[in-house]
Amino acid sequence: MKNLTNHGIDLHTHTFASDGVWSPKSLVEAAKANKIGILSVCDHETLSSLKMVKMYAKKNGIEFIPGVEVAIKHNGSVYHLLMYGFDTENAEINALLEETRLKQWHKKQIMRERLEMRGYKVAESPLDAIAQSISPIYELACSLENDELNFKQAWAICREVEPDYKIAQPAKKVLEIAKNAGAITILAHPGRGGAEIAYASNRAILELVLLGLDGVEAYYHAHSTSEEERLVKLANRYNLLVTCGSDSHDANRKPIAWNPALCDQFLKRLNIRPFSVAA
Template identity: 30%
Template sequence: MKADLHLHTCASDGTWRPEELIQNIISAGIGLFAVTDHDSVESIPAVSSLAEKNRLNYIRGVEISTTENGRIFHILGYNIDPENSALNEVLMLNRNSLETRNKKSIEILRERGYPVSPDEYLLYENNPERGGWKALNYAIDKGVCRTYREFFQLFGNREIGMSIDGCVTPGVAISAIKEAGGISVLAHPGSGIYGDNPAESIKLAFDKGIEGVECFHPENNAETTEYSVGFCRRKGLYITGGSDCHGTFVKERWLGKPDVRVAQLSLWDI
């Protein structure tokens, strides 16, 4: 059975509504999937209903942005209760932090002479089905940049365009996921947002209490995949994988790529 346990909808920075996502999952022949929107569980009720209607195997998920001592960790939570108060408090803190950074990014652009206005930004109506986030889409519409990569380059920082201080720590996210009955997994250890040493990132996340690693991901090279699978097997951790598909927003990450089979994963009671 094909699996894709890392998908985004327009509830965070993807372009697909739940209905579109389900249609694409069916077309791709994926038998097990999880939606893991950034700091949001908004799409879970609709996706759960559609998955049941179409007899698809579905895992409730979320992806939480975290930072500690200048390092970034994206933590996936699986099999969560989306109504859990501790989890929702963490997600709200992170969403508020993102909007603070959005406003700060527009102010920085204005100070650099770009044709943007903080007051105009506050009134800007963002269309979530474009993908991305409000500050990015406003900057694109103002002709400041054309893509999210160009937006990041304006600030010399691939992650958000500035410091990500304000997000919760990995420990707080892991505790909230556990409180919500879920399993915590380190997302995409091969991603450049962690630096150039995936093994170090995995070990640090393990020390913070992570219960699994996303061993299969488009940004994991063969060496990272092999190391992470071996690490998980030695430590008895969950092994997951997914495309990190954002619909058409991030075209190089597409549904069902890499081709992951349930037999390659260690999911146990997820």
């Protein structure tokens, strides 16, 4: 097992490969400044930043765990699934991500046309944007943002033209692919909910466990203490793994140095053992 110094852990961050602002270099620098010794990047539907983050993490003495965040659907609801510890060259996982990005690209074209009908000018995406397409509403809001429209206003306008459907892969399909690839699967921010994803009730979590889910992100920057307690209790009852994540996208919410002891069983699955834990 690898021994790490007395540093914290953050298993859920994003870069500009999806909807974050961090570059691989700036994310690692922020993690190091916040005394993080174990870091994972889970960009939405893409693995494109992992090699660069891994390189900078190694230079800075940080243990790096490759990850990805995938939108899944189950019983009419959409959730986000975190996957860790897999071969980033795995053909099934890469085909799954490419399929989702293609659907997102098509949705973005519908939204772009609707925006143009309203008189907004949206830059034409290059052909290779299909491979990079992550979030239609995020990408278009960034395109509309200018001196007259801030990002919040641009987001609201894009929400008005968004087709009434969510892009997500069937949970059973994703969990089977993940299992075949040897990935650890964690339900992201189960207690958050919102416009993009559903709140995960105990029943929903157990249904996903029956499909192969390994654990829950109990410690999350927006979870209340009662939500943490609910999820940890559920994890203990059903022998689920527990993880910690800031969901950091930029300097407004920097990576958080969680105590590695909170997710010790997860780390053991990856053969990682901190030398000592953060206070």
